[in-house]
Amino acid sequence: MNIKERTFVLALLLAIMPGVALAESTIMEELGSKAAKAAMDQLKFEKGDENILTLTNAGYAVVDGQTTQAALKGLTAETGCSIGDGNLFQVLRPYWKPVWFFVFNKTSGEAIYMEADGSALKTSLDEFKAKPVDKVFSKISKANIDMDYLENHTDEGNVTFNQKAFNGNEFSLVSIANVWARGGSFDFIQDTCFHDHLCPGVTSGLFLAKYVEERLPINNITAESYKVIACPNWCKDDLLQMRWDATPGKSGMFVMALTDAEKKAVPNIAGIYIRWNDTSKSGDALALGFNFSAQKLPQWKGPAWGSKIYQDIVLMDYVDKPEAFISTIKEFKVDAAKLAMLQNAGMHPLKVAGVL
Ligand SMILES: [Zn+2]
Incomplete structure (x- = not known):
């Protein structure tokens, strides 16, 4: 050429x-x-x-x-x-x-x-x-x-x-x-x-977030973050990952299931929420309960496909009243050693927290 x-x-x-x-x-x-x-x-x-x-x-x-x-x-x-x-x-x-x-x-x-x-x-x-x-x-x-x-x-x-x-x-x-x-x-x-x-489960995540943010606000935006021991896990945890950037990959969330017997032993348990300060290597933790039946909500009377969507709508009235469903089971301090115990496989976070 x-x-x-x-x-x-x-x-x-x-x-x-x-x-x-x-x-x-x-x-x-x-x-x-x-x-x-x-x-x-x-x-x-x-x-x-x-x-x-x-x-x-x-x-x-x-x-x-x-x-x-x-x-x-x-x-x-x-x-x-x-x-x-x-x-x-x-x-x-x-x-x-x-x-x-x-x-x-x-x-x-x-x-x-x-x-x-x-x-x-x-x-x-x-x-x-x-x-x-x-x-x-x-x-x-x-x-x-x-x-x-x-x-x-x-x-x-x-x-x-x-x-x-x-x-x-x-x-x-x-x-x-x-x-x-x-x-x-x-x-x-x-x-x-x-x-x-x-679903009502992801809505409960919003309520839990608001409850934690009220009691353990982020005061230092560079040093503090939320960590979630999602035990037991449900739809709430996807909202918390997004809202707080508390992703499992960055050790913001640890997800563990509970047996039916364990759930019964700690009624309504909805996980452990930690405000962690990465400079002082210390944090404040709340073991929270979420009771979906705490309020007498109007119920959908039609076919099953509508009940959860109807509940989603009804629950919107409580966005600023999360305490209507949530209770603090235990409040405690966390240091680096305790945080490691709450996160590690082989340890039971509810036992480490002293609620089971
Ligand atoms: Zn869901």
């Missing part, structure tokens, strides 16, 4: 390569855009409507080795929903699950679920753009999911939940959307999206 030929080949390569990369990311963007357009058509809303909530696993899902975050770009461009506006959330799912979009209109209570057909993405951008919506999504279902509405239309709820209208994501999406619609705070909704769904 002479210089002229080489230059030509190089120019050709440069012309093709960025194009290939762009086309790949643009199919995902187009997917988000198609989902948005279908939702806007079905739920009848305009771009920027603050009554709209969008939930998706885009960004977590990987389709045929391709990451899916660009779908968020298409979704936001069309609907105007964004993280900044508090009406776009990514719901954690394992990467191998199909990518889906859920759009909810707070005004009507209606929602649409769309699940992408992975094989539809294996095509050129032009072909993909030309595909009709029903060839892009293997599942499209619309339902009213507002709990006030469903209370009086349980037959519709039966169809949504029992026939898996959202491919098994019904509880997850309906729970998050209903609490969002009733003013659930951004951080709480974000934490529940990490947990997968919004």
Whole structure:
């Protein structure tokens, strides 16, 4: 090859390569855009409507080795929903699950679920753009999911939940959307999206956090942090990881289960919460109890699918009154040796704490 030929080949390569990369990311963007357009058509809303909530696993899902975050770009461009506006959330799912979009209109209570057909993405951008919506999504279902509405239309709820209208994501999406619609705070909704769904268990995590923060506030933001001995573990611990950055990988949380007999021996035990000072190597600990039956709450009278979601809504009234459910079983000081004993396998943290 002479210089002229080489230059030509190089120019050709440069012309093709960025194009290939762009086309790949643009199919995902187009997917988000198609989902948005279908939702806007079905739920009848305009771009920027603050009554709209969008939930998706885009960004977590990987389709045929391709990451899916660009779908968020298409979704936001069309609907105007964004993280900044508090009406776009990514719901954690394992990467191998199909990518889906859920759009909810707070005004009507209606929602649409769309699940992408992975094989539809294996095509050129032009072909993909030309595909009709029903060839892009293997599942499209619309339902009213507002709990006030469903209370009086349980037959519709039966169809949504029992026939898996959202491919098994019904509880997850309906729970998050209903609490969002009733003013659930951004951080709480974000934490529940990490947990997968919004259940009374994750709500109890918020109450436990608030109870601890009131009694053992962080006064020194560089030296102090919270450590959780999650014994026994339940949904609460996913919220605590997010809210306090108390992750197991950084020794912020140690997770241990209890036998039924141990649970009975320490009624309502909800773990040990430590405010640790990493400079003085000392901390304050609370062994806490959480009693879900401490208050007489109104109960859902309809089919089983509604009871936890209804409880989620009712519990929101107690966000600033966590002591209505929580009690301090024991308060004690912790040094480095005691902290190590509370964390180590082979030791029983409740025995180390002296509550069992
Ligand atoms: Zn849960």
